[in-house]
Amino acid sequence: MDSEFQALLKNQTWSLCPPPSRQNIVRNKWVFKIKRRPNGSIERYKTRLVAKGFDQQDGIDFHETFSLVIKPPTVRMVLALAVQFNWPIHQFDVSNAFLHGILEEDVYMTQPKGFEDVQFPHHVCKLHKSIYGLKQAPRAWFHRLSMTLFNHGFAPSQVDPSLFLYHKDTMHAFLLVYVDDIIVTTNDSTFVPQLLQFLQQDFAMKNLGSLSYFLGIEALRDHNSLHLRQAKYILDFLNRVKLAGVKPYRAPCVSGSKLSRLDGEPLADPTEYRHTVGALQYVTLTRSDIAYSVNQLCQHLQSPTEVHWTAAKRVLRYLKHTIDFGLFYAPGSITVNAYCDSDWVGDPDDRRSTCGNGVFLGQNLISWSAKKQPVVSKSNTEAEYRCLALVTAKVYWLRMLLCELTISLASPPVIWCDNISAIQLASNPIFHARSKHIEVDYHFVREKVNNQDIVIRHLPTSLQLADIFTKGHTADRFCFLRAKQFVCYPPSSLRGGVRSNSSQISTSDDDRDKDKE
Template sequence: MLHEFAVPKFLWTEAVNTACHVVNRACIRSKLKKTLFELWVGRTPNISYFRVFGSKCFVLDESPKVTKFDAKSLTGIFVGYSNTSKAYRVYLPTSRVVIESINVKFNENANEKTEEGNSIVGIQDRVTTQEIEFQPKDELPPVILEEPLNRDDDNLIGEENHEENTIETTQDEMPHDKTQPIPQPVHEPPEVFREVSSHPLSNVIGDPREGVRTRSGLNQMIGYCAFVSQLEPKSFKEANIDPNWIVAMQEELNQFERNQVWELVPLPSGKQVIGTKWVYRNKLDEIDNVVRNKARLIAQDFKQQEGIDFEKTFAPLAHLESIRMLLAYAANKGFTLFQMNVKSAFLNGWIDEEVYVQQPPGFVDHFNPDHLFKIHKILYGLKQTPRAWYGRLCTFLIDNDFARGKMDTTLFTKKRDNHLLLVQIYVDDIIFGSTNATLAQEFPSLMSSEFEMSMIGELNFFLGLQIKQLQDGIFISQIKYAKELIKKFGVEDNKSLDTPMGKSANIDADEKGKPMDITLYRDIIGSLLYLTASRPDIMYAVCLCVRYQANPKKSHHKAIKRILRYVKGTQSLDLWYGKQTELDLVGYTDADFAGDRMDRKSTSGTCQFLGG
């Protein structure tokens, strides 16, 4: 691997790690007919992202100092795959560092040679300055090696000019007189290289005492699998060329078979037929690593007619306020919350109407291509699907001595002696915990007896909330979401502010102001409102801007951009629910007098604290 493109030998650790990564996914065990990855994860690995080790590549230069006329890419050597993100590892010869980036373009066929016969992308191991005999300073002019411009790679980022990489080799920093003319490129005899049996410790990346690590930990394995399905197909035609998505579609149909969702029958006369289509999604964890490829077969509900194909459709959803109250209660009582998921939850709901759907694309019965599926259980995409699943789950829990909440019908409780088990439902995601460890251990077994479950473990990420459970309390934050907002709305390069609004801020309708894009304004408003789930400090400022989303002006955009700049400087703020805090509900209220300059209306507000 090191010799193919003359990769520097001090990158041997990168070569070993890359070899382990490839072997685990490419070498098949003869007896089991499976790769090590498949034995560990349970599915065939996708190797379409593999690249030639040591090949020449170009990395997008994301430095804020890059100007319009600078080169937009850095030339490097591909040396492996990141184990913490969806990125490639690239060695930059000019700065002698290894970076990680997803914005990489490869030239795997490039094996150009310099005049001395060495590969352009390979830089031979050089001996230290103490081991090379240099000529005196006054006899040794600077040697400038210019890399020829490769026009084949000009289309990397749409620029036609690439900065020529210049490497200047001298013995010491030699100050030049300001009036001295710029030296012209000269061709000197090649430098003297000498093979040595050892290399300077500074050239080794990582700690040699730790040995070779093969990334066998579960979390690292998940991170390494991030490339497996980073692209989501838009159609069946795209998915049909990827073995991983074919397996995902087959798993979905296997779930239909196990749950007895449908039955293949001839089409009765006079019945409406509903089409089907595949939808493909990657399921991500809290750091955006792909943990599962999910293919959904959904019904095209736009063909359903109310009163014929469906009746009622409403199903309740958990509110973020309810989830925060559950977190506050768990922190106060000192018990741990866990998370589990119902596999193919909607397929467990019963359907009352007579519905027929077409056979799924790509999986048509060869013996009965004209037949249709009669639905016995709910199918994804039908208008009554959420209600049917909620009804099935609700009935099951009530039959097992759970009580449904009166104010929040997605919260279920079960009492035993002086202990309490709490279960919060959000469609197919379930979080639960109990003041009694036995009750908490019994609940997953109870659910598994009726549904096919997936136990996730301790609750750490739910509905965009990052949750950290400690012995003395619980932290909740939306750091990941806040970073996404800053990047999405283009305030990365803006200076952060200390407050979400000025001391003398007085926003009004500004009827004579210049209008702004109403869609963009509402997008920002909606995003910030969701951020208030863990950031009450921006609630008032956001609600003030909400008033003008019907006809926003530039002044309103300036106000809402200030909130984003405040969020940029306070991304790490979070809510803390302490164990020692009294679980008392405390409320505050206040109002101004004739605060609106246009119509002299007053504004009132309230704030409630529970366990904070």
Template sequence: MARSLLKAKGIPNQFWAESVATAVYLLNISPTKAVLNRTPYEVWKGRKPRISHLKIFGCIAYVYVNSHDRHKLEDKSEKCIFIGYCPQSKAYRLYNPCSKKLIISRSVIFEENEDWCQAMKDEIAAIEKNNIWMLIDLPEGKKAIDLKWVFKTKYHADGSIQKHKARLVAKGYSQKESIVFQETFSPVARIETVRVLLAIAAYLNVPVYQFDVKSAFLHGVLKEEVYVNQPQGFTVNGKEKKVYKLKKALYGLKQAPRTWYGEIDTYFQQNGFMRSKNEPTLYIKRKNSEMLVVCIYVDDMIYMRSSSSIISEFKQSMMRRFEMTDLSLLHYFLGLEVKQCEDGIFISQEKYAIDLLKRFGMQNCNEAMTPMNLNEKLYEKDDVPLTEPHIFRSLVGGLIYLTHTRPDISFSVGMVSRFMHGPTRHHFGVAKRILRYITGTIDYGLWFFNITNFKLFGFSDSDWAGSLDNRRSTSGNFFSLGFSAISWCSKKQATTALSSTEAEYVAITLAACQVVWLRRLLEELHQKQEGATNVFCDNKATIALTKNPIFHGRTKHVDIKHHFIRELTTESIVDLKFCNTNEQVADILTKALSYKKFVYFRTSMEVCNFESREDVGNILIQS
């Protein structure tokens, strides 16, 4: 390890003692199997070591020079090399190559990575290019907001580094409502909308492209007076006490997302786009027989078209107005890995799943065949409470995000998420079993096939009194567009059903609301659904109840909102069809199943890996 520290930064071997001391120090605050994955420091001292002070060995560091050790015109700092930690204090050990002196100091600024320094310079350049601020004296009675740097490494879909990103962020939590800002809400695209667009692209056999707006929030014009202090490392010499008055928004301000959305919304509508009434982040432009569709998620955009000419015009117009990064074909979007080929489009979250397994140390665990045991029983306080519940909550949050492409785990993830407020060891074990299932299906995702049948249809199901705490039921629905999974839901009902028929009735209404939204969205995208949308249910009594306008004695207590399905059935918007329980795909969203049933329904939902497209496609066509 000491040799690696020297070679990594090209430090001469004369500093071997410093590298050895640093290596020993780092090993003592690193977990080891010798003491049950704890650190030697923790075993000896009885507390966990702090690591916020750790720096890269051999990096450039600037040491502050006291005023009595320099003349007025001399530099306030000396450029040194970081060579270790002082064992007697919290100071750092540094070497000045010019004076060849060893310096021990705590007043140090580190330059750990040249990529980050360049990223900071690029961020300041973008701010100045967009004319974001002006340097002035702070007006009397006004307060300036502090700034801070936030660093992030962006990756490609294959895990390789795309770029180092430095973002200058305002500490917006200090802003006061109605004084410094008014509105903050900004819509983002629903994940169902993204899946609908991919399904349509696969059906029409057209490619999907991606744009990234550089420093998007810096384009929003502010209406309020906002002042910020000068950023660390970029203060103007001789004007250190001045502040910046913001003309446009800065990342971190509470109104920044709102101002950016207003800016991009205005741009699209001024350039002939129509904003969707059902998805405020979806914009559609029609030109003769051509159509261009753009979906935005903050500063990321995906778009598809019916011809190449309208695309070229759109790209040129966007690049004239905003500084853009043209990422060409869509490959990676919101953690979704996208593969476009002749057979259709495949999306997955393999890289995210791998990172999730590594985060919780489950990358080498034994595989599970299903995400949940068939006879699993979960209820509150069923075991010893967890001493660190935040770990459970973090795990469940990660699993919820994974359900964007994995409907097969929606029910099991929904079950464990019901115990976020007071998780037990049993709940944590059930959540870890989901990870074990993910290990064996880590490359699974969704296929959007290029199939001529492009009808919207769905399945609705419910268990009865499945919750052991309050005996409420779980609704499940699943919708497919031309055998492409676009929407699914597994959700505990808000009321207690008195019978299985009533539980199914409530579930049908939830599914019907989704049908209405999907049909309206598809109509805006020139994919109008002719006739009623078939929704399959395995309860004949429930189907009869939806078609009979008379209030039976057994349903007179049902809330009026659940009778919405009757209106949709009468208007031929929804057509409820009976299906055998063994063919009820939504069954996988309401309860734990046996392995055989689970695999059958998982395949019916088009969940598979990239190589299984032919087998799954044949099964779906036959069904």
């Protein structure tokens, strides 16, 4: 607490003044947290002085509060390119990041409990810089960091403003910002120390070395590959919900099953269900294999039933079986291939279709989604075409991102679809008169095809990788599709000296070997 208080004073976060009349006074409290390493050991004890932001009044204590965070596909794209070109990936740590933001509003706060000024015990703190808990604190911090990076020659990306780009002659550097977590990769090893020295002039920042653990994601890397997993997060959550000892499953859902709001009796207290589904949503950052199951669970957050809770526990049983699995990135060709599929009228309640897609850079899975369409499709072709329009927009966005990263593609991105009618609709104008109800999607996809921004090709349903995002499968079929996405156990080259979390939860070696096959 004393260290935190001294840091606040050194940062000139506030100045004491008499309480102003007719001015809102924000309260505060001390918050304590234990920060742990990926293996569960204690790294350090943290204390924060946090303002009670609910005391703030809109238009008086704050105005704009929105703050940008990096998009997950952008993070994966940059990491995949770093692996492709064998660039080092560094992680920066900022001490008391939010305290560096400069406030534009007049905000007054009570003195911290236990550290009141003995000469002016009734004075209040007029805040000059942001503090944790204030509604505008993330926005003020991001603005301060953005201005500092701009002065060093960085420019924000137009497609993702939380990505900062540095291009000078043949030297390139990419910097990712997620609140106070910063990742830097560059083709010039001398640039990182120079950047760190420049940032240390304004912030208490240090280099944590090569990327190993960020946002609850464990990164294992050797000279030519990278494995991203959330084993510790999954293990901690299984212990929290007391399911660490349950029987594991090889697939997250039953083949052909669809959840309905009419199935089962409503849960007396849906709180645990909602917490579980929220945690599973976070796991999908590195686990595309559970995207469809989590999407099904998310549709019943308002009124979950016992059947829905059983389905959620099945996903947890599957994660127990594959706790060390994650995304595997390796060098390959710089080509973009996307797969899209739709499960027509699959929802048993409103008959809307589920759309799934996955986008690869070479063999590396960059982006994916499993989402129910907002309207009812009148035909399978319409459902597939709407899905095609969605993945076309995503591919176009990723292509613009690659252009900003100065990465050129030798050939246009290819979208693989297993519906011949949807492919013909994208290239044959005679279908237009019979497809007025999807006119916007029609013109959008047609324009990209005519401009040769994308190429649409057919593949059989048996090889459609996006099929995993639209429906449940048998365990063998599911493991086949999962392997094609390179969601797997870390290879032996990345396991040296790293304790596997699976040792804490027993998993059948026979099942694991069968899944790898």
